[in-house]
Amino acid sequence: MRAWSGPVDGGIAVLGAGLSGLSLAAHLAAVPARPGPVVLVDDGARDIRDAGWAFWSRRSGLLDAAVSARFARIRVHAGGRARTLGLGRYRYGVVRGADLASVVGEVTDRVDDIGLRTGRVTQVHDGARPRVALSDGTELHPEWVFDGRGPDADDRGTSPDAWLDFRGWRIRTEAPLFDPDVPTLFDFRTDQRRAASFVYVLPTDTRHALVEHTSFAHPDGGPVGTAAHDEALREYLAAVLGADEDTYVVEADESARLPLASRPPARRSGNIVRIGAAGGMLKGSSGYAYQRIQCDSAAIAQSLARHGHPFDVRPAPSRFARYDQGLLRAVVERPAVLERAFAGLFDRSSAEPILRFLDEESTWRDEAALFASLPAAPLLRAMAGR
Template sequence: MTRIVIAGGGMSGLSLAAHLAVADHRHPVVVIDDGSRPLDAMTWASWSSRPGLLDAAASRWFDKIRVHVNGRTTVLRLGRYRYRVVRGADLAAVVRRYTDPLRHFTYERGHVDGLTDGGLIVDGRFLRARWVFDSVIGPEDEPPPDGELVFRGWRVASERAVFDPEIPTLFDFRTSQAHGASFVYVLPEDAHHALVEHTSFVPPGTPPDETAQKEALAEYLGEVAGAGHYEIDREEHAVLPLRAAQPTRQHDHVLTIGARGGLLKASTGFAYERVQRDSAAIAESMQRHGHPFDLPRAPARFRLFDGVLLDVVTREPTQLERAFGALFRYRTAEPALRFLDEETVVPQELQLFAGMPAATYLAAARQRLTR
């Protein structure tokens, strides 16, 4: 049986389906999703420095960001990067343009109960598969989280024209640090409408404080943004487990993809662009070798950096502003984004770290390495 099953038709499952449709025509592909996370409710933003197969899914592109850190607001050009916004329905529509013309690609509604020898269990029934790309079950030895990203976002309609339609705010630290290392993120649609999101890095297992999040959002909209009267059209909230360690993705005929596969960057909570690159690499491996396992790996030090940052900021929340301030202190955001994309070399990293308290980070790194 040569069937490929993609377990979960969310961001990573759909992205992989499109890349396989372009690269590999030997196997029938079935995407199975139980509908538990409706795509219409999802939007992903991310930065990117190169063209991608699914670029047509982006509804907005920005070439500048705003940051407010250490008491100063700065607008930064993105250099060779662009910041883009992809809505769930648009991603699905663009993916279907690639897969619908291929009769051997199908989409099925079903609940994946588990993975098993030679296939998987869907709605209680065994389904044989040569390869399973799993975004829903996850590896057996999933590493424990090093922290959590807790966020609550309001899509607001403000009476006053307070949002800059051309410039998203990647982080604004004018919010209380009492409930964890926190900032506010603003993704504008136009001068009156934006997603305003309160985001905190907290130790694993910290229960989200809904009241504090809502108070912080109201305070930001009132006192910082000066929104005046506003309506909340939609709310999103989530707790994302952040893992610095790489889970074992490969097991027999299974490759874990998406957030469960460790593609969520532990120091940012972003996964979209990493999933695009991973999908392209999987499809290329399939085409070249007939298996999906020839995947590039970033140097291990980047996972150490993520873990150390999480250790430091979950212990001492005010360090997050110092760290982001150091990374984004250049004329453009490019050095910071290149580092977060794990594409810097050691001398560049040493320069970026120069603005951070060395003793705090070295002690945290030492602790991590001797655990």
């Protein structure tokens, strides 16, 4: 993305060049009209090229050139059974940060009024027109501000219903242990005593994969911790994959602790709009955000082009927030519920109905069919708040 060095008076300021900021900039570049220039502001503290995301979708998208791998099947292991499911019209995709940044640059460089300004945001003031103060003493005066700096940028976020706490190893094995055509979305053959946990395996080829240990932690509890995650990963590699510590190399590792909230946060304050995780795009019951951010970015850009404001964005039906809240409450209070629920949900030949439900595009009839496979008593108690 080209550098922006001039003043900003009117137009759009996008704060943060992470996933949500880059995605919105690209979608703004793709619409025929924008209310003035678009300036992406980032302090350069985090290198997005080292990041990565997975998602599912049944539609083509603006940034599909950034997808490095697509899968038509997934594997799950829950309730003592292994299953391989087709995805129907969906595909499971992987995006690397370096590829995303490159593709976004190609899209934004086609227009003259979009650029990147390096700087640290110190304050964002609302008013008749927002003011964005930078650490070098300068101010931007855009018409609209889209804040993608994350839930910790200010104190307006919603308290989480649970934490998604994970740590992953990128490993290389001596023996060919992985099926490069089928990722494992969850495998519950790991210790469940501390929290509802599973292992995720995303293969690159037969000897390389991301192996990740994920836990749904209580909202008032502390992090699982590196030592506990690493112990679970070693046990999984040895007991499930048959890989002793001298038969694989950990080439890189990654960790995160994401707040999962079922209640959507307040996104707007005047002409300041929160995007990305801070704007509620992290799905409470799954922890996935990539595709939700793409859809939200496209809707915001199209609304600005058609109406001059970003608010013609279809909200999800409120019942999905209640579903997320019930599941998260049940899982943190009774960790065994997660494996039982997933074993029931994925006991079918195709994962398409589940993915449609997680995309909040299912009908009442679809949901009734899915819920019939769930452990009803603990979920109903959780949804009732008891």
